[in-house]
Structure formats: C-alpha cells, structure tokens
Amino acid sequence: MVARGRFITFEGGEGAGKSTQITRLAARLSSLGLNVRTTREPGGSPGAEIVRHVVLSGAASALGADTEAMLFAAARVDHVDSVIRPAIEAGEWVLCDRFTDSTRVYQGASGVSPALIGALERLALQDLAIDLTIIVDVPAEIGLARAAARRGDGVTDRFEGDSLEIQQRRRRGFLEIAAAEPDRCVVVDGTLDVDGVEAAIWAAVEGRFAETGALAQRPV
Ligand code: TMP
Numbered sequence: 001m002v003a004r005g006r007f008i009t010f011e012g013g014e015g016a017g018k019s020t021q022i023t024r025l026a027a028r029l030s031s032l033g034l035n036v037r038t039t040r041e042p043g044g045s046p047g048a049e050i051v052r053h054v055v056l057s058g059a060a061s062a063l064g065a066d067t068e069a070m071l072f073a074a075a076r077v078d079h080v081d082s083v084i085r086p087a088i089e090a091g092e093w094v095l096c097d098r099f100t101d102s103t104r105v106y107q108g109a110s111g112v113s114p115a116l117i118g119a120l121e122r123l124a125l126q127d128l129a130i131d132l133t134i135i136v137d138v139p140a141e142i143g144l145a146r147a148a149a150r151r152g153d154g155v156t157d158r159f160e161g162d163s164l165e166i167q168q169r170r171r172r173g174f175l176e177i178a179a180a181e182p183d184r185c186v187v188v189d190g191t192l193d194v195d196g197v198e199a200a201i202w203a204a205v206e207g208r209f210a211e212t213g214a215l216a217q218r219p220v
Contacts, residue, residue, distance in 0.1 A: 002091040005035070006214065007084065007128070008205070009099040011177075012136035013170050014160050015146030016190045017197060021136065022095050024198045025205065029093050032215060037087050040097035041075065045082045048075035058158040065110035072103050073120035080124055088128075100125070101133060105173035106159060109166060130184060132208050134201055135174050138190035140167035 008025075010018040026036045043052040054060050055071050076099075087094050100121050108117060138146075144167060147160055178185040186204040190197055209215050 002089075005088040005090065005092040005094060006131045006209065007088055007094050007096070009096045009101065009130050009133045010136065011098060011101045011105075011133055011174055012190060013138065013140060013143045013167055013174070015143035015148075015150065016136040016138050017146070017194070018097050018136050020194060021134075021197055021201055022097055024194075025201055026095055028202060029095075029205075029215075034215075035090075035092045036095065037083075037092045038095045038097070039079070039083060041079060041099055041102065042072055043075065044079040044084075044096070047078040047082070051075035051078075056157040056159075061158060065107055065112050066116060068110070069103060069107040069112045069116060069120060072107065073124055076100070076103075076120075076124040080126075080128060085128055099130065099133075101135075101174065101177050104177060105170050108173060109169050132205065133178075133181075133185045134204060135178050135185055135187045136190040136197065137171065137175065137187050140164055140171050142191060143167065143171075 010022055012018055022038050026038050029036045041048070041052075042055055043049040051071050051074060055068055055075075060068050060071055084094050084096065103120065104117055108114070141164065144160075144164065151160070175187065178187045186208075188197055188200045188204065192200065206215065
C-alpha cells in the first residue's frame with residue numbers, strides 16, 4: 001500500500017507571490033525524492049479550467065455573489081474528485097495555489113453567508129483534509145502594485161480591480177482564518193525578499209512534517 005501524500009494550500013491576496021513560492025517548494029520537496037504535483041484554483045482540471053474562465057472574466061458577476069460562490073464550488077468538486085484526491089491517495093504531495101480559504105475570504109467579502117460557504121466547502125471536501133495552509137501576507141497596497149506590474153498592459157480580472165478597501169478586508173479575512181485555525185495555518189511575511197519567504201515557508205513545512213518522518217529523504 002502506498003503511503004498517503006500530503007495536501008498543502010497557498011493563500012493570500014493579489015500579488016502575494018504565491019506562484020513563485022509554490023514552484024520553489026515543489027523543487028525542494030522533489031529533491032527529497034517526494035512525488036509533487038502543483039495545481040491551482042479556480043481550475044486545475046479540464047472542467048474546472050472552463051469555470052475559471054467564466055468566473056474570472058466577470059461573465060458570472062451579474063448572476064450575483066451566491067451564484068459565483070457556487071461556480072467556484074462546482075469547479076472545486078471536479079478538481080478534488082478528478083485530480084487532488086486521487087493524487088494524494090497515490091502518495092503525491094499536492095501544492096495548490098488557492099483553495100477553500102479564498103472562497104471564505106473573497107466570496108465572504110462579497111456578502112455570501114458563512115452558512116452557504118460552509119455547505120459548499122463540505123460538498124467539495126467530503127473527507128479531504130488540508131494538511132497545511134500557508135498564508136502569504138502582504139499589505140494590500142504592495143500586493144496590488146505587484147499585481148499591476150506583473151499585468152503590464154493586460155486587463156484586471158474579476159477580483160484584481162476591486163478597491164483598496166476591499167483588498168484590505170480580504171487581507172484581514174485571511175489573517176482571521178489563520179488566528180482561528182492555528183493548527184492548519186501558518187502566516188508568512190510576503191514582504192521579505194523571495195529567498196526570505198522561501199526560507200520561512202520551508203521552516204513551516206519542516207515544522208509541520210519533519211517529525212512524522214514524512215520528509216525523510218527517499219531514493220530519487
Ligand atoms: P489568481 O490566478 O490570481 O489566483 O486568480 C484567482 C482569482 O480568483 C483571485 O482574484 C481570487 C479569486 N478566487 C475567488 O474569488 N474564490 C475562490 O474560491 C478562488 C479559488 C479564487
């Protein structure tokens with residue numbers, strides 16, 4: 001029987017630098033001989049990528065925040081069932097760029113009730129547990145400036161263009177989740193340089209998994 005893999009999610013506001021860090025953590029875990037898979041939400045499976053286009057283009061915003069939340073959940077059900085759960089059962093370490101906390105924070109900030117968000121979360125997760133959530137925290141002004149620099153002349157997606165006040169509320173939302181669930185979440189200072197953030201994330205991963213032997217070097 002293959003040992004179960006692990007599920008690590010990355011969360012944070014716009015321009016937090018999650019993607020760079022996911023690539024770096026994946027390389028580090030792979031160098032230990034672990035099987036690593038990186039993925040993202042919304043998306044990560046063919047069906048969910050279609051929904052990604054619908055929600056991020058803003059095409060669904062006229063349907064209201066509850067419907068948008070249901071679309072994110074529909075994408076997540078497909079992603080979990082077709083990619084994440086099978087990978088973890090096959091022993092892979094799955095690193096996911098955004099997951100359920102983004103729904104709590106973004107759709108929560110758009111007025112979706114905690115009851116609906118909770119129900120959608122249970123629907124998508126079933127018995128799936130997140131082993132570790134890394135919240136990359138940056139002040140909203142810094143994140144927005146980074147996202148704008150990365151975008152260049154490109155257009156903002158459905159959520160990037162929201163006001164500074166909304167982005168600040170989202171930042172507080174992520175920090176509140178971290179405070180409420182300290183066993184699952186670690187907050188990392190995303191204003192450090194890229195190497196500094198990587199080191200902080202690695203310390204969190206070692207702290208969480210080293211003593212269980214899960215990180216033990218395997219033959220590559
Ligand atoms: P990203 O590619 O920058 O991560 O863009 C995804 C956007 O979608 C980001 O603005 C956050 C938003 N989002 C939600 O609003 N709810 C969700 O459940 C997820 C996964 C993302």
